[in-house]
Amino acid sequence: MKGIKHLFGIAGMSREQINYLIDLGDSFTEVNRRSIKKAPTLRGKTIINLFFENSTRTRTSFEIAGKRLSGDVINISASTSATSKGETLLDTARTLAAMQPHVLVIRHSLAGTCEFLAEHLENCAIVNAGDGAHEHPTQILTDLLTLKQPWGSPEGKVITMVGDIAHSRVARSHLLAAKIMGYQMRIVAPKTLLPSQVERYGCEVFHDFDEALPGSDAIYMLRVQTERLTDNCCFPSIREYHEAYGLNMKRLKSAGSDCLVMHPGPMNRGVEITSDVADSVQSRVLAQVDMGVAVRMAVLAALCGGGDEA
Numbered sequence: 001m002k003g004i005k006h007l008f009g010i011a012g013m014s015r016e017q018i019n020y021l022i023d024l025g026d027s028f029t030e031v032n033r034r035s036i037k038k039a040p041t042l043r044g045k046t047i048i049n050l051f052f053e054n055s056t057r058t059r060t061s062f063e064i065a066g067k068r069l070s071g072d073v074i075n076i077s078a079s080t081s082a083t084s085k086g087e088t089l090l091d092t093a094r095t096l097a098a099m100q101p102h103v104l105v106i107r108h109s110l111a112g113t114c115e116f117l118a119e120h121l122e123n124c125a126i127v128n129a130g131d132g133a134h135e136h137p138t139q140i141l142t143d144l145l146t147l148k149q150p151w152g153s154p155e156g157k158v159i160t161m162v163g164d165i166a167h168s169r170v171a172r173s174h175l176l177a178a179k180i181m182g183y184q185m186r187i188v189a190p191k192t193l194l195p196s197q198v199e200r201y202g203c204e205v206f207h208d209f210d211e212a213l214p215g216s217d218a219i220y221m222l223r224v225q226t227e228r229l230t231d232n233c234c235f236p237s238i239r240e241y242h243e244a245y246g247l248n249m250k251r252l253k254s255a256g257s258d259c260l261v262m263h264p265g266p267m268n269r270g271v272e273i274t275s276d277v278a279d280s281v282q283s284r285v286l287a288q289v290d291m292g293v294a295v296r297m298a299v300l301a302a303l304c305g306g307g308d309e310a
């Protein structure tokens with residue numbers, strides 16, 4: 001794919017590359033609507049999913065994406081890999097690379113894992129499926145494909161992102177993508193869940209959720225990343241967090257009936273989002289999951305050189 005050997009993050013990508021993957025993903029949505037969901041694009045290609053952190057959507061969608069394009073997909077999780085027997089990450093990755101896969105899809109709690117491994121593995125493409133609080137590029141491509149149908153281009157739109165910005169790789173990748181694609185990010189979070197100098201991304205920062213609602217084209221809710229919190233002093237209680245930063249129907253109404261609701265999942269109903277909002281007609285949460293498969297088909301196809309024939 002046009003100058004991309006690996007997919008480490010949104011950082012360093014061009015608008016053309018992002019649009020190319022979104023459009024290719026869009027073309028694959030048709031395969032996902034067929035009764036026989038198979039295309040030959042990845043025939044003879046081997047994809048290994050190597051996940052050291054929990055995942056439902058991302059891992060499953062990479063697996064389904066690879067299989068729908070006729071690739072051979074192998075899943076390895078941390079608990080079943082030899083790292084749990086003391087092997088280093090690099091040795092595990094080298095071992096898998098020696099089996100000649102075309103793509104290694106990696107999720108790890110350490111930022112920069114993919115770049116590090118790519119320096120040592122020459123024969124396969126590496127896709128970042130989430131590295132710590134750093135980047136999660138395929139989630140952002142998923143979101144932009146989800147928004148393509150109602151919006152066309154995201155340019156000039158306002159996405160209001162609410163919650164644990166500090167520990168969210170989804171937030172970081174969106175802040176980078178907003179600059180490249182020309183949409184505006186509003187960030188809403190308590191001070192304890194904001195990264196330092198977040199304004200350098202060119203976003204607007206709010207501490208009062210209600211002030212950020214008018215003019216939002218989409219409200220993007222985030223889960224508090226409890227697994228990445230070093231202490232639990234970020235907010236007084238779940239109830240108070242929900243009061244100040246939870247998306248409920250009253251808030252959604254004040255944002256307007258055209259405002260879309262997004263969440264990368266997993267949702268914590270009753271914490272960052274109420275059930276009626278999560279299940280409302282304005283919610284795009286399941287559409288995001290659907291588009292996640294199509295985008296991962298696009299990423300795998302592009303990295304295996306099959307994007308153009310697709």
Ligand code: NCD
Pocket residue numbers: 057058130136139169170222223264265266
């Ligand atoms: C996100 C992640 O893993 O960063 N989830 C996902 O990939 N669908 C967000 C989260 O875990 O809160």
